[in-house]
Amino acid sequence: MTPTYYLLLSALLFAIGAVGVLVRRNAIVVFMCIELMLNAVNLTLVTFARINGRLDGQVMAFFVMVVAAAEVVVGLAIIMSIFRTRRTASVDDANLLKY
């Protein structure tokens, strides 16, 4: 197995995540797609650490995980608060601000 396949896989996962953010309606699902993008990045980092023969890529993956966890806390709090007032988590219904 060459490490290149892992790079292709992570690029694919990143693309799936990005498309998901653009096409899904539910804020929670959009948010999950963003998490998928971050995890794709982790795979890239670890693969490059392997290719370059250095450790720091693996360490960076840990940093990314911590940041992703913090982002979940803030993100779910915001989505919860808008769900409480609107009774829906659809991003299409959040349309008061425009033009």
Add this chain to the structure above:
Amino acid sequence: MSFIAQATPLEAPPIDYGAIAPLLIVLGMACISVLVEAFLPRHQRWPVQVALSLVTLVAAGLALGLYAGTGPDGITTLAEAIAVDPPTLFLWGTLLALALGSVLLIADRSVEPGGAFLASAESRAAVAAGGGGLGGRPGKSGEERGYGSPDQAPTMQTEVFPFTLFALGGMMTFVAANDLLTMFIALEVLSLPLYLMCGLARRRRLLSQEAAVKYFLLGAFASAFFLYGLALIYGYAGTVKFPEIADAVVASPMSDALLLSGLALLVVGLMFKGSVGPFHTWTPDVYQGAPTPVTAFMAACTKVAAFGGILRVLHVAFGDSRWEWRGVLWAVAIASMAIGAVIGLTQTDVKRMVAYSSVAHAGFLLLGAMSITEQGVSGTLFYLLAYGFTTLAVFGVISLVRDADGEATHLSQWAGLAKRSPVLAAVMTFLLLALAGIPLTSGFTAKFAVFAAALEDGMAPLVVIALIASAVAAFFYIRVIVLMYFSEPAADGPAVTVPGAFTTAAITLGVLITLVLGIVPTLALGWAGAGGFVG
């Protein structure tokens, strides 16, 4: 896994505490501020938090001044993760001063009784139960005023102060970050509190929450792009430190496709934060929906931080490959100026209009950031200083024009304002002229510095486009001035609130600096040009 076995024991890197003292003060006091929030009874929190924030900013400013007066010219510390050099010191000073003004606006409780932020948690629950789905419309002013018992003074949630300090700490780290990983962490530390602050408005809860959701989802999306760019550049260069990336650009055996796609994704993430050009879509919505003091903080400080980061990335890490990326950034700058100037013309809401003006200004700033010369750096730094204070004062003024339902931001409500309040109209006129770049204001000097740098670096066509864009943008600033002075005021128009001491101080600070930088810019230009980046 042979390389794991070879790793030598880790040695702790030396830390230059004097150099990073301002950063440590801000982040440390932010933690203390969280403890205050947790342990003090509610009625004591507001005075303590305000005092704590102001003391923090002044102390960090003093530490910065002390170091700038005595310290060496430019160093890196914490294993080269943080670079403290003249541009960093200038940006730290700018950020601290702007944050001081923003904290004054945030702390003010005289304009909106009890402050612009959410009241206590109980009243919030009452709002959610009783008024769900209907807030955000005019005519429901009574429902969201949770003052507790009638004899109690209006309170507000004071979480906004630790948020401000954490965001400020993130911004200060962001402009000093000397590797991409530190930059990413700083980006998140500055963004996460800002997402929350957007959703805290006392009035128009739905607009505020919608702004928070939009900002959060788009911001997280953009930081994922930034991170993927980081990973690709790590693959290309084998490191994320800026000076080593610059070396690798000349010598790396990997394919250039990796470098260029990595740089492109990285730049998307950075441009998003600076609300540049086609990545600006969140800006008008968030500026309009967020509480105005938060918008002031966001508009002034985030712009400074984002462009500080863009400057360092382009100059230190990718200065040598400028011929490869410059064409793309030309297109981005033109798009940004065109979008800001043209769509700004059609806006009917003052806050959205200022948002589009900030998109146009981001395009002008990009001109300076693309010039890989000393004039480019100093011009951009000066522009950030000038723009930050003008914007801060503009939002301070916007928060004063109110009717029964809160702020009156629709342009038609501003008609004939000069007849009701000549002073406020004069201040707003001066600030709008500064944004348009009329001589004797800081806006003119800043634009001149940036355009001159771009011209010298061989970007004459872009400067011509920028001049046309600023002429178009001047139209919508002047439209507001004409509306204020030459229209009849509406019968049920908004009243101008007499500001309390805090808001007055913040607006005065912004106006004074806009004026002083316009008349005697030499001193600040000298500081901005004191030296280049290390590495």
